[in-house]
Amino acid sequence: MKMLEALNSAVADDSSLRCILLRAEGNVFSAGHNLKEIHSGNIESHRAVFESCNRLMLRLRSLPVPVIAQVDGIAAAAGCQLVAACDIVVASDTSSFSTPGGSVGIFCSTPGVPLVRNVPRKLSSYMLLTGSPISAQTAFTAGLVSLVVPKDKLEEETQCVVESIVSKSxxxxxxxxxxxxxxxxxxxxxxxxxxxxxxxxxxxxxxxxxxxxxxxxxxxxxxxxxx
Amino acid sequence: MKMLEALNSAVADDSSLRCILLRAEGNVFSAGHNLKEIHSGNIESHRAVFESCNRLMLRLRSLPVPVIAQVDGIAAAAGCQLVAACDIVVASDTSSFSTPGGSVGIFCSTPGVPLVRNVPRKLSSYMLLTGSPISAQTAFTAGLVSLVVPKDKLEEETQCVVESIVSKSxxxxxxxxxxxxxxxxxxxxxxxxxxxxxxxxxxxxxxxxxxxxxxxxxxxxxxxxxx
Amino acid sequence: MKMLEALNSAVADDSSLRCILLRAEGNVFSAGHNLKEIHSGNIESHRAVFESCNRLMLRLRSLPVPVIAQVDGIAAAAGCQLVAACDIVVASDTSSFSTPGGSVGIFCSTPGVPLVRNVPRKLSSYMLLTGSPISAQTAFTAGLVSLVVPKDKLEEETQCVVESIVSKSxxxxxxxxxxxxxxxxxxxxxxxxxxxxxxxxxxxxxxxxxxxxxxxxxxxxxxxxxx
Structure with missing residues (x-):
């Protein structure tokens, strides 16, 4: 919830803003919601988490500047949702994407919202119903990522995308x-x-x-x- | 018509049902409607065939359990429609998919319904307007199948999908x-x-x-x- | 504007017409609107250009015969739009596709109309927001072209598609x-x-x-x- 609130505050617009780049430290882009937090919460706190999450996803779309996700590692559940909700996704070839909520009894219903709008049905159904991950290359073929690049070129290739955006009006x-x-x-x-x-x-x-x-x-x- | 009725009866729900797996004997998954039956029929029997077929397609979606098509061979016309109407499709790499009705004067209009919702327009238009088949690999790239696997791994890989589903609630x-x-x-x-x-x-x-x-x-x- | 009017007149239906094939001379399929013409025009002439262009795109869809684009080279901006608006696209493997309008201050908003309906969002957003081109192979994977073939097989493969169409009713x-x-x-x-x-x-x-x-x-x- 803290991360969602931090992101919701951070992605505010400003007339000098030209592009937003989301990336993570370490080898997990995002593993999604914190199940321990959900475990200790009640219905009101659960609702607050998902409403904050929805707000973030819709805000990324409504922002006037392009939002890029740079993915290097695991993007799972609401982390995969966050990827799918950005405008452009640059992923290292060692990244993976999954919606495994069903395995812990919580179907990835909200991650499915941008997933089915980005990935063909037979693959998005497979991801949602089995929870199995897909590779960065399959994610590119399927349309979930814009560019898949070797891990050691990730910064350079992301920078090209950013430069291309900031060179425009x-x-x-x-x-x-x-x-x-x-x-x-x-x-x-x-x-x-x-x-x-x-x-x-x-x-x-x-x-x-x-x-x-x-x-x-x-x-x-x-x-x-x-x- | 007998096969459609048998399928419509077979895919009924039951609280102990966890997953449905559709597969065929031999090297044809399904070649679609029986043209000889259509030839000898009248408008009422034609309507009955397509209404039964529609009922089956919509039932697969509305069933509470995942429906998997295991394809090993040819899926043509309404057979390709059946594939596209399942939730998950596991295909052997020697399978092929086509909507060749136009060649015999009967455009694959109903197979086109799930096809255009699963396969990008330029490829689905090509399949529908020319009748040319696509390979399992192209079907995977295009999004018509969830997994394409070597023919000798088909049972094993399908079983993994089934196990993943039955391990969940x-x-x-x-x-x-x-x-x-x-x-x-x-x-x-x-x-x-x-x-x-x-x-x-x-x-x-x-x-x-x-x-x-x-x-x-x-x-x-x-x-x-x-x- | 002359080219748009010529195309709008040329793609008229006729009961003996069986198929339309659009191709270009030289190594540019189409680079889109003429910016010099737009530069020297006024709001009325700008509106006339885009209305004529819209008319052409919608006419291609409403024609009773299949429309094939044979692409060998660059399809940019409204040229990429024209490709995406045809029913079937056969491209040589050296072709490329782009929507680079943002670089000259004119976002490819109308090219985006068929683009987002043919190419997965993360790739169409990338093309529209950065202006970067994609290769014929990526365009095939993404669904923007129906067939990608070696340059020296382009005529032969296009002819196969045409023959398949004219053999039907x-x-x-x-x-x-x-x-x-x-x-x-x-x-x-x-x-x-x-x-x-x-x-x-x-x-x-x-x-x-x-x-x-x-x-x-x-x-x-x-x-x-x-x-």
């Missing part, structure tokens, strides 16, 4: 991330309709104009990062 | 499977909200309490398997 | 393609219900009857291609 990425999640829940026809408006607005933003001018003039863009 | 897996399909059709925000309630209820079930206690006490859990 | 593929997209936006239960009607109608079409008879009589079918 904060305002343009904010508009893009917001629409990306929004349109995914519309019918395809309505998504296209809404998309045309977003494109026209984007072109007429200060950083949209600057981007096109810099391209035509073959020079580097100077972003205002403002809406 | 029937009641916990039932709750988990039901919510997994239910939340997948909600918006992500509503899925999280509903998920928090499911987690709190799960923790306070007899087998939820037993699971957490056994974890804290470092012993094996003894499940009641009851809701 | 135009009317049956039209019914199948229409239902495939329609059912994908229903709940699974409603999709099955609607599917039973489609199957019964298909069996009782002239080409449905001819297909089943030819199968039972072990001869080649002779299609009318008529509804």
């Amino acid at each position: 904060r305002a343009v990425l904010a508009l893009g991330k917001r629409f990306m999640y929004q349109q995914a829940e519309l019918t395809e026809e309505n998504a296209y309709k809404a998309g045309a408006d977003v494109m026209v607005n984007n072109i007429n933003m200060a950083d949209g104009q600057e981007g096109i001018c810099s391209f035509v003039e073959k020079r580097k863009p100077h972003w205002t990062h403002e809406d | 029937r009641a916990v897996l039932a709750l988990g499977k039901r919510f997994m399909y239910q939340q997948a059709e909600l918006t992500e925000e509503n899925a999280y909200k509903a998920g928090a309630d499911v987690m709190v209820n799960n923790i306070n079930m007899a087998d939820g309490q037993e699971g957490i206690c056994s974890f804290v006490e470092k012993r094996k859990p003894h499940w009641t398997h009851e809701d | 135009r009317a049956v593929l039209a019914l199948g393609k229409r239902f495939m997209y329609q059912q994908a936006e229903l709940t699974e239960e409603n999709a099955y219900k609607a599917g039973a009607d489609v199957m019964v109608n298909n069996i009782n079409m002239a080409d449905g009857q001819e297909g089943i008879c030819s199968f039972v009589e072990k001869r080649k079918p002779h299609w009318t291609h008529e509804d």
